[in-house]
Amino acid sequence: MADLAELVASRIVDVPDFPKAGILFKDLTPLFADGPAFRQVIDGIVEHHGADSFDVVAGIEARGFVIAAAIAYATGIGVVPVRKAGKLPRETYAASYALEYGEAALELHRDAFTPGQRVLVVDDVLATGVPRPPPSISWSGPGEGSPGSRCCWSCRSCRGGRGSRRATYTRC
Ligand SMILES: O=P(O)(O)OC[C@H]1O[C@H](OP(=O)(O)OP(=O)(O)O)[C@H](O)[C@@H]1O
Numbered sequence: 283m284a285d286l287a288e289l290v291a292s293r294i295v296d297v298p299d300f301p302k303a304g305i306l307f308k309d310l311t312p313l314f315a316d317g318p319a320f321r322q323v324i325d326g327i328v329e330h331h332g333a334d335s336f337d338v339v340a341g342i343e344a345r346g347f348v349i350a351a352a353i354a355y356a357t358g359i360g361v362v363p364v365r366k367a368g369k370l371p372r373e374t375y376a377a378s379y380a381l382e383y384g385e386a387a388l389e390l391h392r393d394a395f396t397p398g399q400r401v402l403v404v405d406d407v408l409a410t411g412v413p414r415p416p417p418s419i420s421w422s423g424p425g426e427g428s429p430g431s432r433c434c435w436s437c438r439s440c441r442g443g444r445g446s447r448r449a450t451y452t453r454c
Pocket residue numbers: 342343344345346380381382383386405406407408409410411412413
């Protein structure tokens with residue numbers, strides 16, 4: 283796991299003051315672009331959680347889609363997009379939250395999950411950690427209470443100018 287965390291850290295580029303002054307942006311595009319490294323990370327996530335421990339994977343727009351789709355393909359399960367407001371065509375559940383550098387609202391189709399389904403929720407970076415559903419976001423309706431919330435990598439010291447600039451990555 284330490285090796286994997288080091289691999290991830292080595293493929294992330296820190297971009298100061300993006301998208302606004304004071305934010306140290308963690309750019310994961312080099313990790314996504316490196317086939318062997320990306321595969322190792324996806325396999326590591328699946329191994330960490332256990333391929334039999336979830337029935338569906340949900341990815342948070344937009345960078346979470348990249349990871350969720352890869353996990354879904356690797357495990358042969360389905361993927362549910364958790365989207366920014368207004369993108370999904372049918373009835374949704376929605377929740378608003380504050381990002382490290384703004385506001386956002388996430389939605390998912392009301393019939394995205396069935397009761398009792400175990401959902402692996404993935405995203406690329408956890409900065410404030412507010413929008414991890416659930417329990418941070420209380421999705422209601424079918425499937426309520428059943429998902430296991432997981433963020434792939436949490437990023438400490440993301441906030442430029444606050445504390446150390448050295449980031450550490452831990453799988454939760
Ligand atoms: O812990 P937090 O403060 O919530 O920050 C992390 C979230 O912010 C980013 O998404 P963003 O909304 O910028 O969207 P993007 O993936 O479309 O770039 C990132 O991909 C996470 O979803």
